[in-house]
Amino acid sequence: MFVGAVGAGKTSLIHVLQNDCQKVQKTQSIIFTDGAIDTPGEYAQIPRFYSALLITAVESSIVVIVQDATDLKTTLPPGFAGIFTRKVVGVVTKIDALGAEREKARNRLFQVGVKDPIFFVSAHTREGIDVFMDYLMKGGVHNE
Numbered sequence: 730m731f732v733g734a735v736g737a738g739k740t741s742l743i744h745v746l747q748n749d750c751q752k753v754q755k756t757q758s759i760i761f762t763d764g765a766i767d768t769p770g771e772y773a774q775i776p777r778f779y780s781a782l783l784i785t786a787v788e789s790s791i792v793v794i795v796q797d798a799t800d801l802k803t804t805l806p807p808g809f810a811g812i813f814t815r816k817v818v819g820v821v822t823k824i825d826a827l828g829a830e831r832e833k834a835r836n837r838l839f840q841v842g843v844k845d846p847i848f849f850v851s852a853h854t855r856e857g858i859d860v861f862m863d864y865l866m867k868g869g870v871h872n873e
Contacts, residue, residue, distance in 0.1 A: 730788070730793065731793045734795075741822070782812075793817075794810055797834070799830070805841045808841065809841040817842070817843055819843035821835060822851070824850065
């Protein structure tokens with residue numbers, strides 16, 4: 730299940746992981762697609778939707794919290810990752826974009842309660858995608 734702020738790159742990341750070339754559209758509701766669960770950014774940003782995330786997380790093996798490397802404003806509360814009973818990992822997206830700040834994005838994920846591993850990816854250049862995909866294919870086992 731992919732969770733993060735509006736515009737964090739959740740849907741784009743899912744499309745790249747699934748080799749889906751369709752045009753990315755704004756996610757309006759929770760979408761189950763080929764082993765991935767895409768959630769609207771509003772669900773992570775508005776506390777009254779947390780229950781929907783919690784219920785949906787039961788259907789997932791891993792919760793991926795996505796942080797845009799160019800958008801470092803606080804959108805998720807401290808400790809947010811702790812609400813999930815599933816394994817939680819972090820992904821920093823848009824690492825190729827102008828103004829990307831990898832370490833600040835990593836620190837933002839730490840603040841919301843994500844522990845290692847944290848992956849750095851670009852849906853545009855595909856940098857880091859293979860490493861993240863390998864992690865997912867191994868069921869959440871990280872080899873460094």
